[in-house]
Amino acid sequence: MTYSVAPAAISAAGTVGAARIVGVSLGHTTLAEADHWIGSLSPAPVLACTHLIAAPFPHVAISLLTTSTFETEPELRPAADAAASGQFGRAVRFPGVGRLTGELTVSEILQRSSISRVEVLGSGLADRDTVVDTGDFVRPQFRGGELVLVTTPAVGGRLVPFERRDPTPCCADH
Structure with a gap:
């Protein structure tokens, strides 16, 4: 590894x-x-x-x-x-995890931590100026020697990490 x-x-x-x-x-x-x-x-x-x-x-x-x-x-x-x-x-x-709190741009995430890239699930790389609401919980994927933060779109053109601290259970509203 x-x-x-x-x-x-x-x-x-x-x-x-x-x-x-x-x-x-x-x-x-x-x-x-x-x-x-x-x-x-x-x-x-x-x-x-x-x-x-x-x-x-x-x-x-x-x-x-x-x-x-x-x-x-x-x-x-x-x-x-x-x-x-x-x-x-x-x-x-991982290095920089403690500095990934609140709302940060993709560029700030890359500068403050050892995360190599930020992706939008199913859409490729996130724009460096897009704001990510970290929810003070960031769990990037380790893939072949790199840390990759996978995000999903959120309200207001922001992104949120794909993995959340308290995820909504599947079919919670059924």
Whole structure:
């Protein structure tokens, strides 16, 4: 897996060391559980992605760009390895994520973070001057070494991230 962000050089113990990609599978059953676990890490990883894994049961595995080490139960080791070597994921932690709050133009998102591009679902690249209402929740996709924020059109010519913190359940109004 190749990330387009620079690795950190400080280890959990405070000594200089090289960050590396590690896979972790703890059996999280939801993205929210995995996000919460990632948010509890100290020090925070440079990059953390979630990956939906089917075996040995459907769950969420995690890849981290970090200097830390993590244990995975032997039966979940293949899932952890798949997460570490995967080309696709959902980024939870990445450089600049804390600066992506409120309403920002696509250009500002690209300048403030390691997101490489912003796309409109089914329509291609978003115009650099278009405003994105982040909802203070940005989860770009990790695709082949790049972070790509997928958005959808919203009221007033704005965009919103495709993944929302509190999505409306499918068929909620039926």
